[in-house]
Amino acid sequence: MKPCLFLLILFFAISASAQKKLSDSLYKDLNKAKTDTEKFAAYTALCTYYYISNPDSAIISGQRAFVLAKKNNWEGNQAKTYGNIANAYGEMGDYVKAMQYYFKSVKILARLKDVRALASAYNNIGATYIQSQEYKKATPYLRTAERQLNLAIREQGNTPKNVKLNCMILENIGENFLNLHQVDSANYYLKLVYPVSLKKELNDLAGPIERDLGEIEETKGNRPGALDYFKKAIGHAIAIQDMENQSVAYLSMANLYHKYKQQDSAEYYAQRALTVAASAKLEQDVLNAGKALYSFYDEDHNLAEAYKYFKLTTAAKDSLYSQDKIKQLLSLDFEEKQRQRDLAEAELSYREKVRTWLLIAGLAVLLLIVFIFWRSSRQRQKANRLLQQQNQEIESTLSKLQQAQSQLIQSAKMASLGELTAGIAHEIQNPLNFVNNFSEVNDEMIDELKEELKAGRVEDALAIADDIQQNGKKISHHGKRADAIVKGMLQHSRTSSGEKQPTDINALADEFFKLSYHGLRAKDTSISAQMITQLDSSLPKINVIQQDIGRVLLNLFNNAFYAAAQKAKAAGESYKPAVSLTTSAINGYIAISIKDNGTGIPDPIKEKILQPFFTTKPTGEGTGLGLSLSYDIVVKGHNGTLEINSSESEGAEFIVKLPMN
DSSP states (O other): OHHHHHHHHHHHHHHHHHHHHHHHHHHHHHHHOOSHHHHHHHHHHHHHHHHHHOHHHHHHHHHHHHHHHHHTTOHHHHHHHHHHHHHHHHHHTOHHHHHHHHHHHHHHHHHHTOHHHHHHHHHHHHHHHHHTTOHHHHHHHHHHHHHHHHHHHHHHOSOHHHHHHHHHHHHHHHHHHHHTTOHHHHHHHHHHHHHHHHHTTOHHHHHHHHHHHHHHHHHTTOHHHHHHHHHHHHHHHHHTTOHHHHHHHHHHHHHHHHHTTOHHHHHHHHHHHHHHHHHTTOHHHHHHHHHHHHHHHHHTTOHHHHHHHHHHHHHHHHHHSOHHHHHHHHHHHHHHHHHHHHHHHHHHHHHHHHHHHHHHHHHHHHHHHHHHHHHHHHHHHHHHHHHHHHHHHHHHHHHHHHHHHHHHHHHHHHHHHHHHHHHHHHHHHHHHHHHHHHHHHHHHHHHHHHHHHHHTOHHHHHHHHHHHHHHHHHHHHHHHHHHHHHHHHHHHHSOOOSOOEEEOHHHHHHHHHHHHHHHHHHHOTTOOOEEEEEOOTTOOOEEEOHHHHHHHHHHHHHHHHHHHHHHHHHHOTTOOOEEEEEEEEETTEEEEEEEEOSSOOOGGGTTTTTSTTOOOSOTTTOOSOHHHHHHIIIIIIHSOEEEEEEETTTEEEEEEEEEOO
């Protein structure tokens, strides 16, 4: 077994050579440093590098770094230096000084609220308690470290530094479970973190994890597995000059060989463990290796060697566990717990003060609000008296305005009625002309019939009788047409009942399109425009108040023809006035588009045309109520919309949208 281990050690010795080159590089950086910042960084790097392999040098470098941090008032760097020095004292087995420096670091970091650095400090405190074999005391500090790191990960994310610190905390938790003989829990945490340490090449963690996994395999009785892990742990420790883990791994191998009654190998590896620990002044490891050698030689009845290691063990034990040091450790632990209690009490006191001040502030605000309401009430009473006087004046003025408005609306209705009457007269004139003309023709043809009968020309008489009969049918047809026009107009002229009825929008719109045009033509024969219709035959009937929608359409058609006529007067013969009617279905609405190519609506008045009493027509030609009433009927009466698109001098488009449902 020894030759194989030798080859493994030789392999890792090459890595140790690389480490030597690294130390030379760090000293070069120190010699080149000129500013305090550069010097601090160099001393810190040396302290971190040496704390495992040469703790004395690490302490010296750390102290020099601390002087620079103190000089420049770098609180965070002071805490960092305290931690580095504590790590070195821990490696030397001086747990009292290590704890002193760790707790100094914690005080600064707690004040700075550096959660990641706090996690690292609490992890180191827990690891130091493990080294001093105070396993139960280690547990709360390791759990605190775990909580602090979770906070850091939430704030900073899973950075490489946070990943490594997480591995260190989990490794210590696993090792502590192993020391407390909770093997399953130890195996869980160590197996969780071991692949990460290898993947990330964390050699300073891989070695201790492998040593602990070897201990677990030993408890299972897996001797080859345990030896394999111990060899790997020794190799990693040599590679990074980790004297402590090297000594512990050697001692683990010694205990394994001793368990299987291979005394020579057990004594050999125990001697190696003692030599490494003594060279690095690792008193705890010197004690552990000395106790093992004393036990081995005592079993071999080699009293001289046993006594030699007994004395060595006693000296190391006195150094480590003297009454003074134990008291100091207990005192440090008590002081830290007392500090945490004081912090908790201070925080509670602060919260109580804040709560008290908030209560006082709340009462002050409440009193201020009461005063404001009282003052407002006084002012409101004065304002109410003034408002009552003003309201009386306003009501009087409003009554007069309402009377004037009623008169204007009545005038608008009469004007609309006049336009409608003119349209009806023009529409009914055509069928009446047909009736009169055919009646006169029939009178003449009856006289001819009589003459033919007297002459005995029966066939000619019968032909005339057929013509008279055809004329009678035409008279009847046009009479019915006039009757339909009259009935339709009577229906539309009735006062609105407010009840909605299923209505064919195409028929309603087309009818008022024609009525509007003929009504305007009856008043002014110079008005002429092309009438364009595009009606969607698939439109369903919808519930509307027919008389109201008819008034809206009539008003919009009149405006369109008027705008086209006005432009025709100024544009000349090249201009062809046109008004189009289009119906379509759009997103649950029936859209009625009334578009003209007339004068359009100037931009400055677009926002005013829907206001009551606003008109662009000359005095006497418009009341300014048509579009306002149309808007109210469509929007308020039918839950529809009235949209206006216009470009000055190019025409206007009014789109009425009525909901299908």
